[in-house]
Amino acid sequence: MPEIQMPKLSDTMTEGTLVAWKKKKGDQVSAGEVLAEIETDKATMEWESPEDGTLTEIYVQEGGKVNVGDKIAFIGGEGEEAPKEEEKEKEKEEKEEKPKAKEEEKDEEKPKKAEQPKEEKSKTEEKAETKAAPTKAEKRAEPEKPAPKVEKTEEARVKASPVARRVAAELGVDLSTVKGTGPEGRVTETDVRAAAKSKPATPAPKVPAVVKAGESARIQLSGMRRIIAQRLVESLGPVPHFYLDIDVNAAPLMEAREELKSAGEGSDAVKITVNDFVLKAAVQAAVKVPRANASFDDDAIVQYADIDLGIAVAIEEGLLTPVIRAAQNKSLREISELAKDLAHRARNKRMKPEEFQGGTFTVSNLGGMGIDSFSAVINPPQGFILAVGRITKVPAVDDCDQIIVGHRMSLTMSCDHRVIDGALGAEYLKELRHLLENPALLLV
Secondary structure (H helix, E strand, O other), X not given: OOEEEOOOOOOOOOEEEEEEEOOOOOOEEOOOOEEEEEEOOOOEEEEEOOOXXXXXXXXOOOOOEEEOOOEEEEEEOOOOOOOOHHHHHHHHHHHHHHHHHHHHHHHXXXXXXXXXXXXXXXXXXXXXXXXOOOOHHHHHHOOOOOOOOXXXXXXXXXXXXXXXXXXXXXXXXXXXXXXXXXXXXXXXXXXXXXXXXXOOOOOOOOOOOOOOOOOOOOOOOOHHHHHHHXXXXXXXXXXXXXXXXXXXXOHHHHHHHHXXXXXXXXXXXXXXXXXXXXXXXXXXHHHHOHHHOEEEEOOEEEEOOOOOEEEOEEEOOEEEOOEEOOHHHOOHHHHHHHHHHHHHHHHOOOOOHHHOOOOOEEEEEOHHHOOOOOOOOOOOOEOEEEEEEEEEEEEEEOOOOOEEEEEEEEEEEEEEOOOOOHHHHHHHHHHHHHHHOXXXXXXX
């Protein structure tokens, strides 16, 4: 039977940490039985045995970090033993000894060869000494030759005016790459300046951060932070972002929340939060404006039938976006329960790969952290992300033109302009505002 290797449990996984073995050396295991817990760049997952047999060898202890594809265990059949490490080490030593022996032979030959050049060198020196040095009179007779101009051979062949050559030197333009528009293809000053403008700008050299002893620390990126960095560059670089902001009257939302709280401590309705209302409203708005539930795919726009809602969850190492599948078919209570369960397991790295992959759009809420408003970065290939700020008390004018204490909540929609135009984004936000200011519609 083959050695058991570190599996690739997600698209972005390059290495894994063996958190715990669920079986001991010598235990019988069956295919599909949980063998170990493995931590990836996004979650800690239970890993099932791919083979039936006996766990005859464990190569990686708990807490060990291994690259994808490296051996971690050996599951043998009846009477089958794992290959001994001593035999493998002997093979490696034999392979290493052969090159060393060859190198020693070469080193012995080198002194012998070195003697021959020394003898030849002494003869050439004698010949050089026999040659008479030129007399002073001869030196005077020889006319002084002007030092030749050092010029690139390619540029020397190019027909160009003196002004064009001077300007090319100043602007750092290679004349051999410039197409001349003058008589007989001569390069002019105008040609050089045009070439300088079209020349791509050289990127600025990377300056490493200076870390002073005792003042700072250089923290190596975890697998998750590497993926976050990669995804953000993939998003802000090629994805053309634009942003739409609205302020929502959150007073009806606060009243609905208070009514649910008054239902009693034992009731499930008490557990429903303002964020749950926002998640449900975001889904219902996408049902009303289905063209917003889409993504860009090279030569087409993919409009999704299901609304797979991504929820941004902050964890110690970065950010995860667990997904509620087919959220349009779920009630406010179901979305509330799923959101809490996924967030809890995300923070404890207890998620399955399919639970944080995909998603048609994402909601990110920093209101609970005291942020008034912010603009989030789209998670490609999604078409938009909704950023939710905190509810603030502000002076407001009621229907009787009286100044009262109002509650306002800021929402920012970051859109991929290739998928969502300004009018489509405005239509979605209009529907979202209507639902949040009339929360009874979300209870149906």
